[in-house]
Amino acid sequence: MAANIFGDRFLSTREPAWHAIGQQCAGDMTAREALEASGLDYEVKTIPLPVPLTTETGEIKFLDSRTVALVRDPVIDDPEHRVLGTASTSYTVVQNSEIVGMIDPLTDEWPVETIGALGQGERIFVVLSCEKYEVLGEEIREFLTISDGKNGVNGLNVMLTPVCTVCQNTLLAAESESSFSLSLRHTKDVKEDFQWNLNLVTELKRFKSLTRENFSAMGETPADVNGVAKILNAAFPLPTKPRKVRMVEESRKELGLDATASEWEITRDIRESFERERERAKELRSAGVTLYTAYGDARPNIANTVWGAYQAVTELASWREGASEERTARSVMFGERRDEARRAYKAAMEVVNA
Numbered sequence: 001m002a003a004n005i006f007g008d009r010f011l012s013t014r015e016p017a018w019h020a021i022g023q024q025c026a027g028d029m030t031a032r033e034a035l036e037a038s039g040l041d042y043e044v045k046t047i048p049l050p051v052p053l054t055t056e057t058g059e060i061k062f063l064d065s066r067t068v069a070l071v072r073d074p075v076i077d078d079p080e081h082r083v084l085g086t087a088s089t090s091y092t093v094v095q096n097s098e099i100v101g102m103i104d105p106l107t108d109e110w111p112v113e114t115i116g117a118l119g120q121g122e123r124i125f126v127v128l129s130c131e132k133y134e135v136l137g138e139e140i141r142e143f144l145t146i147s148d149g150k151n152g153v154n155g156l157n158v159m160l161t162p163v164c165t166v167c168q169n170t171l172l173a174a175e176s177e178s179s180f181s182l183s184l185r186h187t188k189d190v191k192e193d194f195q196w197n198l199n200l201v202t203e204l205k206r207f208k209s210l211t212r213e214n215f216s217a218m219g220e221t222p223a224d225v226n227g228v229a230k231i232l233n234a235a236f237p238l239p240t241k242p243r244k245v246r247m248v249e250e251s252r253k254e255l256g257l258d259a260t261a262s263e264w265e266i267t268r269d270i271r272e273s274f275e276r277e278r279e280r281a282k283e284l285r286s287a288g289v290t291l292y293t294a295y296g297d298a299r300p301n302i303a304n305t306v307w308g309a310y311q312a313v314t315e316l317a318s319w320r321e322g323a324s325e326e327r328t329a330r331s332v333m334f335g336e337r338r339d340e341a342r343r344a345y346k347a348a349m350e351v352v353n354a
Helices: 030-038 096-108 190-198 201-222 226-236 245-257 256-265 268-299 306-321 325-334 336-353
Strands: 005-012 042-049 051-054 060-063 066-070 082-088 112-118 122-135 138-149 157-166 181-184
Touching: 030 096, 030 112, 082 245, 096 138, 096 190, 096 336, 122 201, 138 201, 138 268, 157 190, 157 201, 181 190, 201 306, 201 336, 226 268, 226 306, 226 336, 245 256, 245 268, 256 268, 256 306, 268 306
Parallel strands: none
Antiparallel strands: 005 112, 042 066, 051 060, 066 082, 112 122, 122 138, 138 157, 157 181
């Protein structure tokens, strides 16, 4: 079981869409059924955090800090209240049961694929299975991912996530007209805003259609060396040289090596970190070329296409080795690996439209 899953609160109705973590349950599930089966039916409360102040007379006064603690109620396997984070007094908690209540009508058409909680319950996600279609004879499955943070940092998010079932690559589109992605802050209107957006089913279907059309366009567009390089370079950009390092290098040119020896030594850690990141980006680009070339042999239907180059990035983002299986899965869904795929998608569409 992945280290950051909250207890055993991860369920899937089939082999998980990303990485083989969690428990598997047979059959389609509604959101309410999944909530109860997964143990996500806990609540989070806001509790004021006053600031104690001792006056000159020794009297203790409590000042209003305009801050609240976000406190999770005890659960069977963790029978203690847990502080998940802090926020301003304007923060509105959306309980898991409320999220599920709004999602549930969608599950008549899109059943629950996975549901889970991370950490001590501060982040939850629900994935609905939407539909299937093909690009160059390869099946693509689309998922609607709803995630919520109860830590004062992460918002309530909705994202359309296509996955190629041949390799289970997560095909995260850019945040543009060809994808569906929104993030809501926990303001007083967050529940109404979330419900309003979920009601835009016809709009969601329009977005899905555009994504499908763009994937097909990638499959129909040949990719030359420059096009492949553009996609890989966008996905794995070289880091910008740190300002301190640039300044020291300029000083060494102007004043000489001896005059700047101490500054050069001070920036050693920064320089080494920069070089490691630079080499890592180059390695990922090279790995992308290797995968793209390998597709020509293993999957000739996508060889020499923009779709093949984009798939090479999504395979690297989805499946290259990480610090842990759980951290890799989180990065694919929420972090840097997601951003790699999005950057590649944007660059791929620029090649298509060039």
